Amino acid sequence: MKSTNAGEWAYLVSVVIAVLAGIGAAAGFGASSWVAVLLVILGAIVGLLNISEKETTSFLVATVALIVASLGATVAGDAGAFLPLNVIPGLGTLINAIVANIAIFAAPAAIIVAVKAIMNLASRK
Numbered sequence: 001m002k003s004t005n006a007g008e009w010a011y012l013v014s015v016v017i018a019v020l021a022g023i024g025a026a027a028g029f030g031a032s033s034w035v036a037v038l039l040v041i042l043g044a045i046v047g048l049l050n051i052s053e054k055e056t057t058s059f060l061v062a063t064v065a066l067i068v069a070s071l072g073a074t075v076a077g078d079a080g081a082f083l084p085l086n087v088i089p090g091l092g093t094l095i096n097a098i099v100a101n102i103a104i105f106a107a108p109a110a111i112i113v114a115v116k117a118i119m120n121l122a123s124r125k
Helices: 003-026 033-049 053-069 083-087 091-123
Strands: none
Touching: 003 033, 003 091, 033 091, 053 091, 083 091
């Protein structure tokens, strides 16, 4: 399996896990620390394999926007920016839980991409 393929699969699997875990948490099944660990590992894989130097700035800006949107959100979905959407029962809780899980996945990828960018900048003459 090519590394690009592995990174693409890691991204796809991460999004599916984040959504399913968010749905489960919003449905009252709670949040699993193992899901968080798995999302961190998959995020690291994506950061190492998927993001090229050309994509670095766009990726980091998008990640910052995502993490800002997730501030205060919990993987249980019981807090966060989207809680007012609970005028439709459970919608805000669901979105908060999904966004929090995606942020857990995106953060390690962003750290790795940022470190790679700093290394590239430091090595240029």
